[in-house]
Amino acid sequence: MKVVSFALGCKVNQYESEAVAELFSEKGYEIVGIDDFADIYIINTCSVTNLGDKKSRQLLRKVKRQNPDAIVVAMGCYAQTVPSDMEKTEGVNIIIGTKYRKKIVEIVENYKPELGIVNYVEKISDEKDFEDLYVKKLSNRTRAYIKVQDGCNNFCSYCIIPYARGPVRSRPVFDVINEVSNLAKNGFKEIVLTGIQVASYGKDLEDTNLLKLVKEVNKVEDIERIRFSSLEPNIITDDFLKELSSMKKVCHHFHLSLQSGCDKTLKAMNRKYDCEKYENAVKTILKYMPNAAITTDIIVGFPGESDEDFINSYNFAKKIGFAKIHVFPYSKKTGTAAAKMQNHLPNSVKNERAKKLLELSTILTKEFNDKFVGKTLDVLFEQKNEDGFFEGHTSNYIKVFVKSQNNIQNTILPVYMEYEKDEILYGKLV
Numbered sequence: 001m002k003v004v005s006f007a008l009g010c011k012v013n014q015y016e017s018e019a020v021a022e023l024f025s026e027k028g029y030e031i032v033g034i035d036d037f038a039d040i041y042i043i044n045t046c047s048v049t050n051l052g053d054k055k056s057r058q059l060l061r062k063v064k065r066q067n068p069d070a071i072v073v074a075m076g077c078y079a080q081t082v083p084s085d086m087e088k089t090e091g092v093n094i095i096i097g098t099k100y101r102k103k104i105v106e107i108v109e110n111y112k113p114e115l116g117i118v119n120y121v122e123k124i125s126d127e128k129d130f131e132d133l134y135v136k137k138l139s140n141r142t143r144a145y146i147k148v149q150d151g152c153n154n155f156c157s158y159c160i161i162p163y164a165r166g167p168v169r170s171r172p173v174f175d176v177i178n179e180v181s182n183l184a185k186n187g188f189k190e191i192v193l194t195g196i197q198v199a200s201y202g203k204d205l206e207d208t209n210l211l212k213l214v215k216e217v218n219k220v221e222d223i224e225r226i227r228f229s230s231l232e233p234n235i236i237t238d239d240f241l242k243e244l245s246s247m248k249k250v251c252h253h254f255h256l257s258l259q260s261g262c263d264k265t266l267k268a269m270n271r272k273y274d275c276e277k278y279e280n281a282v283k284t285i286l287k288y289m290p291n292a293a294i295t296t297d298i299i300v301g302f303p304g305e306s307d308e309d310f311i312n313s314y315n316f317a318k319k320i321g322f323a324k325i326h327v328f329p330y331s332k333k334t335g336t337a338a339a340k341m342q343n344h345l346p347n348s349v350k351n352e353r354a355k356k357l358l359e360l361s362t363i364l365t366k367e368f369n370d371k372f373v374g375k376t377l378d379v380l381f382e383q384k385n386e387d388g389f390f391e392g393h394t395s396n397y398i399k400v401f402v403k404s405q406n407n408i409q410n411t412i413l414p415v416y417m418e419y420e421k422d423e424i425l426y427g428k429l430v
Helices: 011-026 050-066 077-081 083-088 101-109 161-165 173-185 210-217 238-245 263-269 275-288 307-320 347-370
Strands: 002-007 040-045 071-076 094-097 143-150 190-195 225-228 253-255 293-300 324-329 376-384 390-394 399-402 412-421 424-429
Touching: 002 011, 011 040, 011 071, 011 101, 011 143, 011 190, 040 050, 040 077, 040 101, 050 071, 050 077, 050 083, 071 077, 071 101, 077 083, 077 094, 077 161, 083 094, 094 101, 143 173, 173 210, 190 210, 210 238, 225 253, 238 275, 263 307, 275 293, 275 307, 293 307, 293 347, 307 347, 324 347, 347 412, 376 399, 399 412
Parallel strands: 002 040, 040 071, 071 094, 143 190, 190 225, 253 293, 293 324, 399 424
Antiparallel strands: 376 390, 376 412, 390 399, 412 424
């Protein structure tokens, strides 16, 4: 029988969908692509925005049309937060949410059409255990994402995720190391520690934290790079950076969540820091890793964000000098505190602000990349593109293109950087 396991949304969702696909593969099922005819479709839904909800519903209906006799499973954040929407979505047979994914093969195999829609969603807010859902094998990649924690305790006013994922739960250190070791044996050079709130790793466990986890991962042979998916400024201290900088495998790249460069907006968002604390975190990183790339996310057009607030946010981003800014126009999400706020802005204002910030991001990325023209950096090559260039990334996550007669995929090689074009450094092998 053929199975599709497809994720909408974040890297954590993608990781979980790969793990689910592996569970079916181990039982002899054939894994196929989202546009293929299959007997079972498992859609890992996204609920970070109302648009994510809409895309999830559309995809669930689409796969049912591909095979009206297929079993369609709604899994993930949207299914968890509003299972009633899944019950109303044409074609859905099973609703799982963010729990019981480890039992998904058994659940699907026990399903009978006469049961109609079966809903396994349970309250997630009291969940205390990390679900041991993990990936043993990956193919055709050089960078592996490893989920080390789930859940979030922050309750930012714009975010539904704590309601979808529950409280912070961390994966045991030994379990993470086992997966890293398996991936190293399969030839992976770089691993990315990912989760819903990675900086909170270990808060629910005894005698461990993110730094201690990284130290253990750093000991695994054949893994040459360790990267973080995203961190928050509150974890950045002198001691934390001093320890990280002493480990050669840790990448000099920090995706440091900002969301706004205006203290008034940060407070309305219920973020747990202000601009001064954020700037000090960046200075601490650069103190120990002068060539580190700082990338971030910024939301524009949050309810009540005035022209002055946006200018403050824009100027703060410019002052920090990010290597890249991921820009998101605020999207109203049903069920969040921000959705109930006054002074929601029109899309025209949000889109104009997003355009300005994206233009700034392009300028800042070029300025950051230009600093490395004429220098030699190590690059992990990931694939060969259709133009004949091998593509890779430096430790500080600059994309690099190189021509080579040899197959250099999945190797780390020194590259002399010749010039920058369209946010890419072009170079030659040394």
